Amino acid sequence: MQRLAGKRALITAAGQGIGRATALRLAEEGAEVLATDINEAALAEIAGTPGITTKVLNVLDPEAVKEAIAAAGRIDILFNCAGVVHAGDILTSTEDDWDFAFNLNAKAMYRMIRAVLPGMVAQGGGSIINMASVAGPLTAPPNRFIYSASKAAVGGLTKSVAQDYVKQGIRCNAVCPGTVDSPSLHQRLRDTGNYEAALEAFIARQPMGRIGKPEEIAAMVAYLAADESAYTTGQLLALDGGWTI
Numbered sequence: 001m002q003r004l005a006g007k008r009a010l011i012t013a014a015g016q017g018i019g020r021a022t023a024l025r026l027a028e029e030g031a032e033v034l035a036t037d038i039n040e041a042a043l044a045e046i047a048g049t050p051g052i053t054t055k056v057l058n059v060l061d062p063e064a065v066k067e068a069i070a071a072a073g074r075i076d077i078l079f080n081c082a083g084v085v086h087a088g089d090i091l092t093s094t095e096d097d098w099d100f101a102f103n104l105n106a107k108a109m110y111r112m113i114r115a116v117l118p119g120m121v122a123q124g125g126g127s128i129i130n131m132a133s134v135a136g137p138l139t140a141p142p143n144r145f146i147y148s149a150s151k152a153a154v155g156g157l158t159k160s161v162a163q164d165y166v167k168q169g170i171r172c173n174a175v176c177p178g179t180v181d182s183p184s185l186h187q188r189l190r191d192t193g194n195y196e197a198a199l200e201a202f203i204a205r206q207p208m209g210r211i212g213k214p215e216e217i218a219a220m221v222a223y224l225a226a227d228e229s230a231y232t233t234g235q236l237l238a239l240d241g242g243w244t245i
């Protein structure tokens with residue numbers, strides 16, 4: 001399908017996991033994709049894919065974000081994917097953990113949207129897709145205090161941007177995945193000290209009996225990016241194997 005022919009997309013955290021799968025999917029659908037990440041080596045693995053240009057971008061660096069957006073030209077689709085999963089409850093988490101996670105999971109999205117929005121308004125439209133999670137906006141898994149709080153903030157940010165810019169042709173939605181196979185998921189499983197038991201517990205949370213594939217999230221982002229979803233804004237869409245039924 002070439003639903004995105006003629007559209008230009010910018011993706012953060014496109015080096016691996018869901019961001020990478022989305023860069024590949026949007027390019028397959030005809031978009032010109034600027035795939036950004038802090039990890040140059042990871043980006044190198046998708047550089048050269050038709051339709052994809054790569055650029056190192058640390059979303060925690062306000063100047064770098066400003067420069068990247070100024071240099072990017074027209075952007076029709078922004079997928080804010082960068083985020084970090086912090087493990088811990090309220091008593092085992094520190095204020096530094098909170099600040100780091102909120103900076104990456106929420107403030108960086110504010111920064112990216114603030115930079116991209118004037119161009120979208122001037123061109124009369126755009127689709128912004130934010131990476132939330134079921135954790136926070138829709139439910140609260142154990143030991144994800146800061147993560148859930150920061151992803152709930154993404155939900156509010158998404159609805160607020162959608163509300164304020166609906167008349168200017170801007171759409172802003174969020175995807176809320178359950179557990180999805182990605183490099184950082186495997187690290188989180190190893191960090192528990194019992195990979196197999198942790199994997200089993202993660203799988204058990206999803207009634208479908210499996211974790212999700214990055215490509216399944218990418219498919220929803222592609223839909224939200226495309227004009228086919230033109231009547232949808234301000235929504236938090238769960239893709240979670242039935243976790244939040």
Ligand code: NAD
Nearest residue numbers: 013015016017018038039058059082083133179180182184
């Ligand atoms: P991942 O965690 O394996 O990879 C994250 C990517 O983000 C890496 O390529 C990394 O280099 C990049 N990154 C980190 N800091 C950055 C920064 N400051 N600037 C730019 N890029 C940076 O990938 P994933 O698991 O697919 O997670 C991607 C997003 O999806 C995150 O926001 C995560 O919270 C969210 N999410 C993941 C799951 C899951 O189970 N994997 C579920 C729900 C939501």
